[in-house]
Amino acid sequence: MKTVIDYIENNHNRYLEELKEFLRIPSVSTDPTKDQDVRKAAEFVKGQLTAAGMAKVEIFSTEGYPIVYAERVMEEAKPTVLIYGHYDVQPVDPIELWETAPFEPAIRKGELYARGAADDKGQIFIHFKSAEAFMNTRQELPVNIKFLIEGEEEIGSPHLDQFIEEHQDLLRSDVGMISDTTMFARGVPSLCYGLRGLVFFQLDVQGANTDLHSGSFGGTVVNPGFELSKILAAMKDGNGRVMIPHFYDNVREVTERERQEYARLPFDEANFKQAFGLKQLSGEDGYTPLERLWVRPTFEINGLESGFTGEGAKTVLPAKAMAKVSMRLVPDQDPDTIADLFENYVRLLAPPSVHLKVTRMHGGKPWVASLDHPALVAAAEALKKAFGKEPVFQREGGSIPVVATFAERLNIPTVLMGIGLPDENAHAPNEKLDLDNFYGGVRSSAYFLDELSRADL
Amino acid sequence: MKTVIDYIENNHNRYLEELKEFLRIPSVSTDPTKDQDVRKAAEFVKGQLTAAGMAKVEIFSTEGYPIVYAERVMEEAKPTVLIYGHYDVQPVDPIELWETAPFEPAIRKGELYARGAADDKGQIFIHFKSAEAFMNTRQELPVNIKFLIEGEEEIGSPHLDQFIEEHQDLLRSDVGMISDTTMFARGVPSLCYGLRGLVFFQLDVQGANTDLHSGSFGGTVVNPGFELSKILAAMKDGNGRVMIPHFYDNVREVTERERQEYARLPFDEANFKQAFGLKQLSGEDGYTPLERLWVRPTFEINGLESGFTGEGAKTVLPAKAMAKVSMRLVPDQDPDTIADLFENYVRLLAPPSVHLKVTRMHGGKPWVASLDHPALVAAAEALKKAFGKEPVFQREGGSIPVVATFAERLNIPTVLMGIGLPDENAHAPNEKLDLDNFYGGVRSSAYFLDELSRADL
Numbered sequence: 065m066k067t068v069i070d071y072i073e074n075n076h077n078r079y080l081e082e083l084k085e086f087l088r089i090p091s092v093s094t095d096p097t098k099d100q101d102v103r104k105a106a107e108f109v110k111g112q113l114t115a116a117g118m119a120k121v122e123i124f125s126t127e128g129y130p131i132v133y134a135e136r137v138m139e140e141a142k143p144t145v146l147i148y149g150h151y152d153v154q155p156v157d158p159i160e161l162w163e164t165a166p167f168e169p170a171i172r173k174g175e176l177y178a179r180g181a182a183d184d185k186g187q188i189f190i191h192f193k194s195a196e197a198f199m200n201t202r203q204e205l206p207v208n209i210k211f212l213i214e215g216e217e218e219i220g221s222p223h224l225d226q227f228i229e230e231h232q233d234l235l236r237s238d239v240g241m242i243s244d245t246t247m248f249a250r251g252v253p254s255l256c257y258g259l260r261g262l263v264f265f266q267l268d269v270q271g272a273n274t275d276l277h278s279g280s281f282g283g284t285v286v287n288p289g290f291e292l293s294k295i296l297a298a299m300k301d302g303n304g305r306v307m308i309p310h311f312y313d314n315v316r317e318v319t320e321r322e323r324q325e326y327a328r329l330p331f332d333e334a335n336f337k338q339a340f341g342l343k344q345l346s347g348e349d350g351y352t353p354l355e356r357l358w359v360r361p362t363f364e365i366n367g368l369e370s371g372f373t374g375e376g377a378k379t380v381l382p383a384k385a386m387a388k389v390s391m392r393l394v395p396d397q398d399p400d401t402i403a404d405l406f407e408n409y410v411r412l413l414a415p416p417s418v419h420l421k422v423t424r425m426h427g428g429k430p431w432v433a434s435l436d437h438p439a440l441v442a443a444a445e446a447l448k449k450a451f452g453k454e455p456v457f458q459r460e461g462g463s464i465p466v467v468a469t470f471a472e473r474l475n476i477p478t479v480l481m482g483i484g485l486p487d488e489n490a491h492a493p494n495e496k497l498d499l500d501n502f503y504g505g506v507r508s509s510a511y512f513l514d515e516l517s518r519a520d521l
Numbered sequence: 522m523k524t525v526i527d528y529i530e531n532n533h534n535r536y537l538e539e540l541k542e543f544l545r546i547p548s549v550s551t552d553p554t555k556d557q558d559v560r561k562a563a564e565f566v567k568g569q570l571t572a573a574g575m576a577k578v579e580i581f582s583t584e585g586y587p588i589v590y591a592e593r594v595m596e597e598a599k600p601t602v603l604i605y606g607h608y609d610v611q612p613v614d615p616i617e618l619w620e621t622a623p624f625e626p627a628i629r630k631g632e633l634y635a636r637g638a639a640d641d642k643g644q645i646f647i648h649f650k651s652a653e654a655f656m657n658t659r660q661e662l663p664v665n666i667k668f669l670i671e672g673e674e675e676i677g678s679p680h681l682d683q684f685i686e687e688h689q690d691l692l693r694s695d696v697g698m699i700s701d702t703t704m705f706a707r708g709v710p711s712l713c714y715g716l717r718g719l720v721f722f723q724l725d726v727q728g729a730n731t732d733l734h735s736g737s738f739g740g741t742v743v744n745p746g747f748e749l750s751k752i753l754a755a756m757k758d759g760n761g762r763v764m765i766p767h768f769y770d771n772v773r774e775v776t777e778r779e780r781q782e783y784a785r786l787p788f789d790e791a792n793f794k795q796a797f798g799l800k801q802l803s804g805e806d807g808y809t810p811l812e813r814l815w816v817r818p819t820f821e822i823n824g825l826e827s828g829f830t831g832e833g834a835k836t837v838l839p840a841k842a843m844a845k846v847s848m849r850l851v852p853d854q855d856p857d858t859i860a861d862l863f864e865n866y867v868r869l870l871a872p873p874s875v876h877l878k879v880t881r882m883h884g885g886k887p888w889v890a891s892l893d894h895p896a897l898v899a900a901a902e903a904l905k906k907a908f909g910k911e912p913v914f915q916r917e918g919g920s921i922p923v924v925a926t927f928a929e930r931l932n933i934p935t936v937l938m939g940i941g942l943p944d945e946n947a948h949a950p951n952e953k954l955d956l957d958n959f960y961g962g963v964r965s966s967a968y969f970l971d972e973l974s975r976a977d978l
Contacts, residue, residue, distance in 0.1 A: 273798030279919025462736025
């Protein structure tokens with residue numbers, strides 16, 4: 065590997081210049097006026113993948129932005145890795161908070177500032193460059209590689225699942241690889257091996273058919289805001305435990321090894337409280353803060369609305385009250401089962417005086433990989449070699465839908481090897497990427513491909 | 522009284538034409554572009570009161586719209602009635618729902634359609650005309666009259682209390698008279714003798730100092746929407762009874778006579794439910810629907826807001842949640858005492874994990890008159906003679922602040938003799954006034970002045 069790694073170290077400046085070129089394309093997928101720029105970014109990715117020696121590079125049209133697919137499959141017997149990423153970026157508003165223009169990359173104190181630097185252009189670049197490094201030194205890759213780079217991640221990937229569904233043969237692989245997450249902290253190379261699932265609901269409670277005067281009608285007409293509050297208040301006990309019957313039936317308990325892994329992570333409760341202005345941390349007794357975030361399910365209110373919410377007072381007895389609520393799920397909770405349990409419980413709680421509408425919005429399955437999976441072991445070894453440190457194993461409390469899709473449609477596990485940092489403003493002004501992590505990321509990707517070639521998948 | 526009543530009956534057409542002229546003035550006090558029209562309405566009132574034979578008619582400036590004051594005090598020994606009303610009107614939006622233009626009075630099926638017809642131009646007109654009838658027949662009034670007609674009722678009477686406070690001598694009277702309410706139902710002449718009081722609060726609950734991702738933070742960071750729901754849910758039990766400690770300590774129980782009065786009112790529960798799309802009526806066991814509205818206190822949620830309330834789903838863990846809440850009070854609950862009890866209870870319920878802000882918005886005392894008060898007996902006799910029917914005694918669940926001010930500042934009871942109807946769209950498009958009730962109102966006012974002259978106040 066020495067020649068490959070030396071090649072990478074000798075090409076930092078070129079990598080940086082090419083990444084800057086990529087970052088100058090304002091590929092904001094939410095902004096219709098940027099349509100041509102988003103498509104230009106797809107062409108740029110195609111160019112990079114061609115330069116990286118992919119045997120086949122193709123741009124697939126969708127009803128939205130194109131999907132760039134590339135592959136180099138030289139020996140069917142070798143492991144195949146499917147690398148996913150996205151070339152679209154978040155909007156830039158509020159633009160006035162940027163210290164330098166979002167699409168004019170600038171370097172300050174070893175960090176590259178630009179929209180997309182961390183999410184996800186800089187992170188997919190590490191894989192483009194590691195493949196190129198192998199091809200320009202050994203003239204071959206250690207494993208088979210397939211790239212799947214989409215342009216609609218920031219708008220919810222509306223066409224990705226269908227593409228994967230329709231191209232299962234093309235995408236057949238042994239393992240997925242995604243670099244679109246963050247390390248646990250600066251200087252802590254990390255592998256994410258679990259994600260929580262989700263069910264999301266809207267509840268609409270209606271009393272009268274029109275807003276009424278709270279003086280003239282209060283006392284005889286049901287108050288939907290109050291009835292909704294009663295329903296919501298019944299969802300968790302004082303200890304943060306969800307009270308939906310049978311909610312915990314299929315929750316897999318955290319293992320002793322996982323508890324040990326999390327315990328050695330540098331989670332600073334005092335800093336956390338200060339950063340977010342919290343008087344104290346919340347959640348279930350018997351679990352650490354990280355366990356509550358990663359291996360325990362939750363019930364949250366995401367939105368509430370009823371009646372008059374402007375300045376001052378208005379004595380209205382509202383006709384309607386609305387709540388958006390969601391539950392984060394952990395293995396082995398099934399979103400459909402949990403959704404049924406929730407809906408049954410809500411219908412049980414709602415009084416006969418109100419009209420109740422329960423709308424299921426969307427959901428996703430929880431996911432967890434085995435810490436012993438050879439691909440995860442290979443990734444851990446790669447990070448150790450690239451950063452000179454044992455990586456930590458973490459989970460993420462949110463969801464990354466494509467990981468569930470890979471598991472369900474392609475039947476493969478995914479390695480989440482993010483080289484971003486938690487403070488890199490992925491969806492905020494002054495997005496940045498640490499350049500040491502960027503170059504370390506290219507090395508990590510190269511070591512991973514090498515390790516994977518010897519893994520017993 | 523025959524000559525007075527005959528005079529009234531012979532002048533219907535003139536009354537109607539003059540009222541139409543009044544209604545053509547678009548005196549919308551909320552609309553700054555109507556400033557000159559509001560002032561024009563004050564001048565019109567001055568002209569009417571002069572024509573009605575008032576000995577003194579004066580327009581008092583305020584920092585807002587003027588107050589028209591008039592009086593005819595001939596014998597100090599005679600009872601003095603203070604007649605309150607307002608010459609400003611509600612806005613007309615949504616204008617497209619009006620069948621005829623709001624400021625071009627039109628008659629359809631015995632009803633006069635115009636903004637202000639019922640609220641309150643048509644109703645104050647009955648007193649202008651009864652005074653005029655006495656003066657044009659007997660050349661004298663049976664009692665002393667003072668008129669207090671303001672132009673800011675629809676914007677919350679911001680300058681009225683101060684005016685009353687500063688003119689207590691000028692306004693000294695034995696009884697107040699207001700026609701700005703509705704009859705219980707068509708064909709049911711009514712006297713309102715009680716109003717509920719009010720305390721209004723805003724509750725602001727804050728968790729983190731910024732909205733967070735519900736996946737990445739849910740389980741460790743407090744959800745202010747949930748904590749607010751728990752606080753609100755603790756305010757009433759399943760039977761609609763307010764659970765604030767000591768809330769009911771000073772509630773005066775409804776008397777047997779009142780129960781009998783209400784029981785004979787034509788309250789049609791099926792119609793009520795259908796009109797407002799209700800599946801069932803709500804409220805405390807042991808009280809009829811009307812008792813719940815009039816003689817029992819309430820707790821209501823007037824507004825709720827937290828997090829994401831747009832279309833679709835957003836997995837936000839909100840930083841803040843807000844509720845507007847109010848309590849309707851009955852004699853002898855004191856607003857300040859109840860406000861203290863509520864605030865103490867909220868602070869007791871709020872968990873230590875949240876930042877809680879409790880803001881008292883405004884309040885008003887409950888009010889009730891004795892059914893035996895001579896002025897109320899006189900008004901009942903007047904309505905009976907004018908409409909040929911025994912009037913009913915009702916209360917109102919809302920509040921009319923000026924009634925409390927009269928009680929507190931001038932130490933007088935008030936007769937609420939409304940001749941509007943519940944379906945006359947006082948604050949909605951197609952406001953109207955039943956013309957039979959209008960003419961009956963003029964007669965009622967005349968009979969009232971006559972009855973009052975013999976009352977033992």
